[in-house]
Amino acid sequence: MQLLSNTHCFSGEQRFYQHDSKVIGLPMKFGIYLPPKALAGERCLVLIYLAGLTCNEETFPIKAHAQQIASDLGVILISPDTSPRGESVAVGDYWDIGQGAGFYLDATEQPWAPHYRMESYITSELYSLIQNSFAVQRIGLMGHSMGGHGALTLALRHPDLFRSVSAIAPIAAPIDCPWGIKAFSTYLGADQSTWIEHDATRLVQAKGKLFNNILIDQGLEDKFLNQLNPDLFEAACTHVGQPLQLRRHAHYDHGYYFIQSVMTDHVIFHVEAFV
Numbered sequence: 001m002q003l004l005s006n007t008h009c010f011s012g013e014q015r016f017y018q019h020d021s022k023v024i025g026l027p028m029k030f031g032i033y034l035p036p037k038a039l040a041g042e043r044c045l046v047l048i049y050l051a052g053l054t055c056n057e058e059t060f061p062i063k064a065h066a067q068q069i070a071s072d073l074g075v076i077l078i079s080p081d082t083s084p085r086g087e088s089v090a091v092g093d094y095w096d097i098g099q100g101a102g103f104y105l106d107a108t109e110q111p112w113a114p115h116y117r118m119e120s121y122i123t124s125e126l127y128s129l130i131q132n133s134f135a136v137q138r139i140g141l142m143g144h145s146m147g148g149h150g151a152l153t154l155a156l157r158h159p160d161l162f163r164s165v166s167a168i169a170p171i172a173a174p175i176d177c178p179w180g181i182k183a184f185s186t187y188l189g190a191d192q193s194t195w196i197e198h199d200a201t202r203l204v205q206a207k208g209k210l211f212n213n214i215l216i217d218q219g220l221e222d223k224f225l226n227q228l229n230p231d232l233f234e235a236a237c238t239h240v241g242q243p244l245q246l247r248r249h250a251h252y253d254h255g256y257y258f259i260q261s262v263m264t265d266h267v268i269f270h271v272e273a274f275v
């Protein structure tokens with residue numbers, strides 16, 4: 001791991017690292033906020049935040065304003081990039097596919113399959129790297145929009161790895177929206193039987209109750225609401241008895257001012273998931 005930068009923040013440190021990823025086949029970057037408790041060598045809850053379309057490892061640390069509550073509560077924050085990047089990496093026709101739009105799955109189709117392996121990267125390589133490099137107590141997962149889809153699907157697919165999960169304006173039923181149909185047909189191909197393995201609503205329907213609770217926040221002035229379908233996820237949770245706290249907020253849109261407004265609640269949700 002190569003340390004790219006280290007900046008003092010709320011008595012902790014906001015760092016950025018780069019490492020050679022075997023899974024992706026290229027260097028990958030991630031951000032990490034280490035609270036004072038971690039710097040003192042104590043084990044901490046780790047929260048991995050998966051960001052949305054067009055974002056990178058810097059978006060969350062700069063825009064979400066999560067460091068103060070993480071410092072207060074002794075939580076490590078991890079912010080991976082959202083896709084492989086570089087001149088040798090396939091690019092999309094628009095900002096909803098390709099670099100910056102990895103959709104947290106392992107692509108099976110060409111030209112994406114060689115590098116677009118974000119599910120294995122997060123759940124295997126980055127997960128192990130964090131466990132082996134920092135004093136980890138347990139790991140929770142949260143995310144926004146495409147990253148909310150990533151948080152829900154990776155937690156539902158790997159409940160042994162992630163002890164708690166929350167999301168902000170997630171793409172909650174990707175099979176039922178243009179972003180999801182485009183991403184799944186591009187990365188996974190035409191066989192829709194593989195798509196349901198990466199759709200949070202279908203996964204919760206198939207797996208039943210896996211978590212004591214799931215927290216989702218959704219702004220009602222979100223211009224992408226037609227892509228998100230929180231109602232379908234809520235209905236599936238109700239159907240199988242998976243507890244869900246879905247909070248609908250008047251006035252808020254899809255952006256990081258909304259994320260800032262609910263971030264403290266999400267960090268506290270993960271801290272309290274096991275007290």
Ligand SMILES: N[C@@H](CCC(=O)N[C@@H](CSC=O)C(=O)NCC(=O)O)C(=O)O
Pocket residue numbers: 051052053054055059063095144145146147255256
């Ligand atoms: N460039 C696009 C807008 C892209 C966008 O809004 N991305 C969201 C995530 S959308 C779903 O994953 C985001 O988090 N952007 C980062 C930010 O700082 O807001 C356009 O032109 O509309």
